[in-house]
Amino acid sequence: MKIIKEAIAGTLESSDLLVKVAPSHDDTLEIILSSEVIKQFGQQIRRVVDETLQRLGVTAGSIIIEDKGALDCAIRARVQTAVLRGAACTDLNWEHLS
Amino acid sequence: MKLRRSMLFLPGANAAMLSTAFVYKPDSIMFDLEDAVSLREKDSARLLVFHALQNPVYREIETVVRINPLNTPYGLKDLEAVVRAGVDVVRLPKTDKPEDVHELETQVERIERECGREVGSTRLMAAIESAIGVVNAYAIATSSKRMIGIALAGFDYCVDMQTERGDGTELFYARCAVLHAARAAGIDAFDVVYSDVNDEEGFLKEVDLIRRLGYTGKSLINPRQIELLHNAYAPTDEDVDYARRVIAAAEAAERDGLGVIALNGKMIDAPIVNQAQRTLQRAQASGTRK
Known part of the structure; x- marks a missing residue:
């Protein structure tokens, strides 16, 4: 899935996260993660983000995440929403979203 | 339940x-x-x-x-x-x-x-x-x-x-x-x-x-x-107490082969027994009213 425009999903409320995506200028994938619980759960959050992007087939783009202590299910949902919006994709493949 | x-x-x-x-x-x-x-x-x-x-x-x-x-x-x-x-x-x-x-x-x-x-x-x-x-x-x-x-x-x-x-x-x-x-x-x-x-x-x-x-x-x-x-x-303690007595009376009537169930001189029929069973089930599931 190719990110073709800037998009945003989520909020900065507690237990949520804000995800901003943008097209890549040099065809690379850059992920910037900040979190209130980065010391305890940074690796876990990063793993969920990586896995979610991989299942969506995202190989290039800028992904900026500000986490406010969200559960894995919220992280998956917000990353997927931002990417789908950024890719202007409305035809969902539920197998890739599970 | x-x-x-x-x-x-x-x-x-x-x-x-x-x-x-x-x-x-x-x-x-x-x-x-x-x-x-x-x-x-x-x-x-x-x-x-x-x-x-x-x-x-x-x-x-x-x-x-x-x-x-x-x-x-x-x-x-x-x-x-x-x-x-x-x-x-x-x-x-x-x-x-x-x-x-x-x-x-x-x-x-x-x-x-x-x-x-x-x-x-x-x-x-x-x-x-x-x-x-x-x-x-x-x-x-x-x-x-x-x-x-x-x-x-x-x-x-x-x-x-x-x-x-x-x-x-x-x-x-x-x-x-x-x-x-x-x-x-x-x-x-x-x-x-x-x-x-x-x-x-x-x-x-x-x-x-x-x-x-x-x-x-x-x-x-x-x-x-x-x-x-x-x-x-939730049923009250009184509801539960009454339901228990209804069930006990129904079981006693069945044991004694009586066609009519009575409790404190009043006739109890099937809907009342069913209601009592529901009350006890509800009390078991949710406790009694505080």
């Missing part, structure tokens, strides 16, 4: 509430994708609910999702998400006629087959929100074997009736009609939300009314209302 006293509404787009609502222990949690979600967040709410439904914290609680009507651009997408995610019950809003449920059921069955979910495992309920819906309540209630209940939605109903929410007089006929339709169909009936969360006295007065009418439970918009509702629905 499956209790459905409390059905807690949660806005589908609110990640914090979706992540924590299970701790309040309502009988059912209803993720809302319809009125509580703005048009621009329909896509994000759908994915949030899709993943929340698969979260292990919701394994032990009945999950319900109010989808958007199927005649909107969102309804079918909502349905695709929630059936695949394993929702227990789909709540259809603005149900006017049995054909609305038939259409929903056709789509649910298709999705179940496509995703490998057991056909028939997704249960349905319908919200009745109009005069024509109330008139068709029994036909709606009996429209599918998947139906677990029907709910009255007060605000839209009052708009359709050209009246407004007040002391309950405006809902008098609809409450009775929806309840009778549900009971005649052998399914549950759910009352309207009580929107003033700070008016505890008014809430309890309404709960007392619907409990005495025979409603299974009520849709709720605030976790603070759960304990109040559960307590009001």
Whole structure:
């Protein structure tokens, strides 16, 4: 899935996260993660983000995440929403979203 | 005994509430994708609910999702998400006629087959929100074997009736009609939300009314209302004591081969024995009133 425009999903409320995506200028994938619980759960959050992007087939783009202590299910949902919006994709493949 | 006293509404787009609502222990949690979600967040709410439904914290609680009507651009997408995610019950809003449920059921069955979910495992309920819906309540209630209940939605109903929410007089006929339709169909009936969360006295007065009418439970918009509702629905210690004596008298009559059951000089018939059994089951499931 190719990110073709800037998009945003989520909020900065507690237990949520804000995800901003943008097209890549040099065809690379850059992920910037900040979190209130980065010391305890940074690796876990990063793993969920990586896995979610991989299942969506995202190989290039800028992904900026500000986490406010969200559960894995919220992280998956917000990353997927931002990417789908950024890719202007409305035809969902539920197998890739599970 | 499956209790459905409390059905807690949660806005589908609110990640914090979706992540924590299970701790309040309502009988059912209803993720809302319809009125509580703005048009621009329909896509994000759908994915949030899709993943929340698969979260292990919701394994032990009945999950319900109010989808958007199927005649909107969102309804079918909502349905695709929630059936695949394993929702227990789909709540259809603005149900006017049995054909609305038939259409929903056709789509649910298709999705179940496509995703490998057991056909028939997704249960349905319908919200009745109009005069024509109330008139068709029994036909709606009996429209599918998947139906677990029907709910009255007060605000839209009052708009359709050209009246407004007040002391309950405006809902008098609809409450009775929806309840009778549900009971005649052998399914549950759910009352309207009580929107003033700070008016505890008014809430309890309404709960007392619907409990005495025979409603299974009520849709709720605030976790603070759960304990109040559960307590009001619990039998009293006196109810339980009386029920035990009724059951004991019935067992004694059966043991002695008597056709007539008597307790304290009064005749007890089968409906009273059945009622006593329900009281004891309810006490076992929910405790007694505090």
